[in-house]
Amino acid sequence: MNSAPTAPINPLALIAELTHRCPLHCVYCSNPLELQSRANELDTQIWSRVFREAAELGVLQADFTGGEPLARTDIIELVRAARIAGLYVNLITSGLPLDEAKLDALVAAGLDHLQLSFQGAREEIAAEISNTKSHAQKLRVLEWLKSRRVAVTLNFVIHRRNLDQLAELLALAESSSATRVEFAHVQYYGWAFANREQLLPTRAQVANSIEFFKCAQQRLSGKIRIEYVAPDYYAKYPKPCMGGWGRKLVLITPSGEALPCHAAKIIPELKFENVKDRSLREIWEFSDAFQKFRGESWMQGPCKTCDRRELDFGGCRCQALLLAGDPAATDPVCSLAPTREKVDAILKAVNEPSAEQSLITPAWLYRPNPQHSGPLRSSIGVDDGN
Amino acid sequence: MNPDLQSHPRLAPGCRLGENNQQRVLLMPERALRLNGPSLEIVQRCDGQHTVEQIVTELQQIYSKAEPQKVESDILGYLSLLQEQRALDFA
Numbered sequence: 001m002n003s004a005p006t007a008p009i010n011p012l013a014l015i016a017e018l019t020h021r022c023p024l025h026c027v028y029c030s031n032p033l034e035l036q037s038r039a040n041e042l043d044t045q046i047w048s049r050v051f052r053e054a055a056e057l058g059v060l061q062a063d064f065t066g067g068e069p070l071a072r073t074d075i076i077e078l079v080r081a082a083r084i085a086g087l088y089v090n091l092i093t094s095g096l097p098l099d100e101a102k103l104d105a106l107v108a109a110g111l112d113h114l115q116l117s118f119q120g121a122r123e124e125i126a127a128e129i130s131n132t133k134s135h136a137q138k139l140r141v142l143e144w145l146k147s148r149r150v151a152v153t154l155n156f157v158i159h160r161r162n163l164d165q166l167a168e169l170l171a172l173a174e175s176s177s178a179t180r181v182e183f184a185h186v187q188y189y190g191w192a193f194a195n196r197e198q199l200l201p202t203r204a205q206v207a208n209s210i211e212f213f214k215c216a217q218q219r220l221s222g223k224i225r226i227e228y229v230a231p232d233y234y235a236k237y238p239k240p241c242m243g244g245w246g247r248k249l250v251l252i253t254p255s256g257e258a259l260p261c262h263a264a265k266i267i268p269e270l271k272f273e274n275v276k277d278r279s280l281r282e283i284w285e286f287s288d289a290f291q292k293f294r295g296e297s298w299m300q301g302p303c304k305t306c307d308r309r310e311l312d313f314g315g316c317r318c319q320a321l322l323l324a325g326d327p328a329a330t331d332p333v334c335s336l337a338p339t340r341e342k343v344d345a346i347l348k349a350v351n352e353p354s355a356e357q358s359l360i361t362p363a364w365l366y367r368p369n370p371q372h373s374g375p376l377r378s379s380i381g382v383d384d385g386n
Numbered sequence: 387m388n389p390d391l392q393s394h395p396r397l398a399p400g401c402r403l404g405e406n407n408q409q410r411v412l413l414m415p416e417r418a419l420r421l422n423g424p425s426l427e428i429v430q431r432c433d434g435q436h437t438v439e440q441i442v443t444e445l446q447q448i449y450s451k452a453e454p455q456k457v458e459s460d461i462l463g464y465l466s467l468l469q470e471q472r473a474l475d476f477a
Contacts, residue, residue, distance in 0.1 A: 060418050088413040113400040113415045151400020151415045179472040225472045
């Protein structure tokens with residue numbers, strides 16, 4: 001534990017990865033390659049304490065995610081505990097383990113906002129991406145949601161294989177009770193990094209999608225809030241990842257480790273504290289992992305003297321590790337980064353005519369369920385340093 | 387686009403008042419808005435009972451030192467902003 005170089009402001013959101021168990025096997029899952037098993041999951045009591053500590057620390061919102069958070073048999077109790085602690089409760093779900101009674105119980109327990117993921121506009125692509133038959137159930141959930149008083153967001157993760165379905169996806173949102181839609185291009189970590197060659201969109205697809213969202217946002221203003229997450233490999237400047245390291249968000253893994261972001265465990269030199277051993281406040285203010293890239297003292301050139309360093313915080317540390325081999329480097333997607341040529345080489349391969357969308361289904365690496373996870377790391381060339 | 391004076395604004399599902407560090411906030415999906423005096427007065431009246439016109443009249447009384455026309459345009463502007471955020475339903 002280090003003393004604070006800069007007094008941190010309080011986090012605004014707690015990302016509660018309640019479990020890594022999931023009925024879907026999405027090829028871009030944001031969970032780490034090494035999934036945690038059910039036996040190591042935090043119990044109801046510890047989660048409830050974490051929610052109280054989060055609210056005392058100034059956290060406003062809890063994002064229940066996974067895996068599939070509904071795989072927890074105590075999910076209703078967890079929603080109630082977070083709400084009683086004073087948090088705004090978001091549930092990010094595939095909708096698979098849901099029926100009308102459970103939905104009613106969630107709303108009665110205080111669920112504020114439900115985010116339903118879709119893998120595509122049709123059963124065929126949804127099944128290809130998630131390796132599960134799930135689309136029809138999601139459509140049923142959308143119907144049930146119409147008569148419940150809860151905010152609804154539809155989450156669409158977009159990539160080369162479903163970017164031609166944007167109009168259909170938006171129509172699905174317009175026919176639902178959603179007041180918010182997220183179209184998020186895949187970000188390349190974990191399983192998505194392993195499947196990157198098949199997921200990266202072409203330059204033309206990205207340009208079309210930006211035009212599409214501009215029109216949609218105008219047309220639906222006041223009806224549906226449309227959020228767009230850009231594919232940062234194509235960006236001029238990096239994303240302000242997590243709103244800055246250790247600045248706004250704290251993520252708790254199923255077993256209780258506190259992380260500054262979803263992928264932070266791939267950074268070899270970081271040591272993570274567990275909420276079983278320490279309070280959330282202690283971890284937030286003093287743990288090495290949160291201190292490491294907080295503020296600006298860790299920055300190298302060109303970030304160190306860049307005018308944009310307070311806007312994007314140097315981009316993403318995990319991406320710097322994955323693409324430049326150094327977590328303190330400028331995010332290689334930045335046009336000012338000395339390693340930008342690596343990203344350009346990746347994009348060049350994607351945009352070669354020979355790489356254009358083929359009729360053959362790609363050879364996906366599917367994310368398994370925790371109990372089935374094997375030593376996959378070496379086979380896909382990602383060293384997470386553990 | 388200004389809301390209809392006779393409509394009844396109501397906080398949309400998933401939008402509610404909360405508190406953080408002694409500061410009242412409007413909580414909504416993936417967002418929170420700080421509420422100061424007048425904005426809190428407005429949001430508290432978005433209950434499906436008050437019309438926009440009633441909200442205007444009541445705030446003109448509370449802020450009687452301000453130009454009534456200015457109070458009205460500020461309220462309409464703020465309600466439009468909340469509508470863009472998708473925090474209100476109008477019945």
